[in-house]
Amino acid sequence: MEETIAGPETAPIPKQRGASFLDSAVRYIEERHWDVVPGTWLEAADGMLHCSCGQRACPLPGAHPAGEDWASRATGSATVTRRLWARQPNASVLLPTGRAFDALDVPESAGFLALARMERMELTPGPVTVTPDRRMLFLVLPGTSAKVPDLVRGLGWSPAALDLTTLGEGAYVAAPPTRFGSRGAVQWVRRPTPANRWLPDAEELVSSLSYACGRDR
Template sequence: MPWTRPRLNRSKARSKSGSKAHRRYSPSPRSPWLRWPGSRRRVRAALLAAARTAAGYGWPVLPGAYAVPGLLGPCSCEDPACPAPGAHPHQPPLPAATTDARMVGWWWAERSPDASVLVATGRTVSAVSLPADAGARALEYLEVLDVPVGPVLLAQDRYVLLVAPYTLAELGELLAEQPWVPGVMRYHGPDGYLLLPPSRTAEGGVRWVRPPVGGRPWLPEVGGLLGALIAASSVAADGSRLAG
């Protein structure tokens, strides 16, 4: 019988080469959590600690979406057109926010360790935010007037001043008393939420400008701050007054 060359099973060859290629795969530089697992553990530990601390203040928290680098992004919600990557509730929904220590621990330790830390506003904490340059002016002005200020965040180029909870009706009455209210101000009251440090969005991180002090931080009434916040928001970056 004449000799014939053995036939190569190409499907098996492809399978073997594919498995070897998979084993040789090195993570992309755009996947930092895969390259530096120690860094990922530290970030996760910081998120869990922040969630537990906020819940200890009596602020209801829940895990939010988080920014995803590279081709899998931009957001863990898996919407390629997400308008606010890493900066919104996802699963669970906002009404699930809680101060229960066991639930908070399970959420960040087991279910969503990379999740942003969201605090639901309107129950025990609310906020007012304005552009960062106006926020810095407002803090200086309030300090000159010796008006006490509570915790302050810097998130997405905005200063966020945490205040005591208010209702929409109360806020409406306070704003109605003002001769003019700039449109750049935002109000985080009932059915709203805030990102807490060390959460990160696609636009960058969130940090404290003035961190909370004490076991249950004092929060000012929004009415005592509105005048200064409106005045600071009425001035352009070059010092000129905006048209009213």
């Protein structure tokens, strides 16, 4: 259960329990060799939580890049990471795609259906996250997302008909414990463990994901 802290005329700001943003970022670097970059953060004012970007109607409050040069600031150095988060300890943790991994993005309902199907087929997915926006992201080998449209067509589906998108070079995923404003935090559905250290190729998962997205329409 989360604790919150609040001051006069402010909205409650979730108080971190367990690993901090910095702790999580360093762990991703040291245990998985993933690059990380600090994103925006949440600020409390006028009884509401606002994104540090200053956009009142920010669609991803506290969970998106803090500048256009974000990709160039991503690092795989724990030392640099500690220095970056020392400037803003509540900055979100973003992981660039197209480097150590790509991501396949599907609706949450389809993601759980696909995971059940993968289990029956004895397939081992890599790490999987779910966002407060009810999206599930499956991490796969980098570069493989480019294959997905042809793989989907080969299964008899039109890529445009399925709510299945890919994130590769130039994109990112928000990693736990990043929060989407007051909507909640990104969570691991399948945590990074030694058992899923070796990421699957997209073609290992796309059949289950396409089937699930087709059923979810």
